[in-house]
Amino acid sequence: MRNRRTARIAALTALPAAVALGAAAPALAADSQAYQINLEQLNDSGASGTAMVSLEGTKLTVKIQAEGLTPGAPHAQHIHGSTKGMDFHCPDASADKDGDGIVSTAEGLPAYGDINISLTTGGDTSKDSGLAVDRMPTADKDGKLSYERTLTVSQDVADHFKDLHIVQHGIDVNDNGKYDTDAGKSQLDPKLPLEATAPTNCGMVRGASIGEMPEGGVETGTAATGGGDSAQMMALGGAGVMAAAVGAVVVWRRTGER
Numbered sequence: 001m002r003n004r005r006t007a008r009i010a011a012l013t014a015l016p017a018a019v020a021l022g023a024a025a026p027a028l029a030a031d032s033q034a035y036q037i038n039l040e041q042l043n044d045s046g047a048s049g050t051a052m053v054s055l056e057g058t059k060l061t062v063k064i065q066a067e068g069l070t071p072g073a074p075h076a077q078h079i080h081g082s083t084k085g086m087d088f089h090c091p092d093a094s095a096d097k098d099g100d101g102i103v104s105t106a107e108g109l110p111a112y113g114d115i116n117i118s119l120t121t122g123g124d125t126s127k128d129s130g131l132a133v134d135r136m137p138t139a140d141k142d143g144k145l146s147y148e149r150t151l152t153v154s155q156d157v158a159d160h161f162k163d164l165h166i167v168q169h170g171i172d173v174n175d176n177g178k179y180d181t182d183a184g185k186s187q188l189d190p191k192l193p194l195e196a197t198a199p200t201n202c203g204m205v206r207g208a209s210i211g212e213m214p215e216g217g218v219e220t221g222t223a224a225t226g227g228g229d230s231a232q233m234m235a236l237g238g239a240g241v242m243a244a245a246v247g248a249v250v251v252w253r254r255t256g257e258r
């Protein structure tokens with residue numbers, strides 16, 4: 001009887017351990033980083049979102065969930081800034097040099113820097129694709145946008161990712177549910193309305209950083225630090241699964257021994 005119970009405990013213990021090892025191994029690479037970036041509205045757009053970004057060496061995965069965007073319209077989105085030690089950041093209303101009430105992309109450039117990576121849905125991701133609106137994600141009829149892509153970045157970007165920030169573009173100044181030229185034409189491409197290219201939100205990696213991933217295994221104690229940060233919890237997901245599974249086994253054992 002006792003032997004049978006011991007066997008069951010062994011089986012229950014082995015399964016979650018295997019699951020946890022499988023889930024945790026990729027997240028524990030020494031050169032991994034993960035960040036949660038809050039995208040905050042610009043130009044009174046009402047558009048906000050969250051970007052979850054992870055780096056495994058030079059493999060960058062970007063996941064964006066945004067809302068409050070111009071419905072049914074493409075939204076150009078980029079990683080802006082420099083990896084050369086420049087202090088770029090998200091602009092505020094003071095960047096509106098011509099006083100038209102809108103911080104255009106051109107007016108924002110001195111603050112947020114040039115396009116470093118174009119977050120297209122497919123193909124090229126260089127600055128050249130910055131206005132490739134046919135390869136930019138489109139908001140649904142409720143103004144929500146969901147994006148995910150994994151791409152390879154330069155070692156420079158991987159080394160200095162904390163100096164960069166994400167900007168989404170496309171606003172609806174007159175609130176008519178589409179891009180039009182009531183507010184003028186884009187300074188970047190006169191064929192496009194200003195509304196299509198003006199920044200709608202921005203989020204900085206710096207400040208929102210959750211730091212480098214822990215090096216080594218879960219025995220360093222990182223699993224117990226929790227912290228409550230959702231990005232950190234996501235990053236430590238593998239370890240969390242194991243902790244929960246071990247907890248369940250302990251409860252079962254106590255119940256069994258009663």
Ligand SMILES: [Cu+2]
Nearest residue numbers: 077078080167
């Ligand atoms: Cu941009």
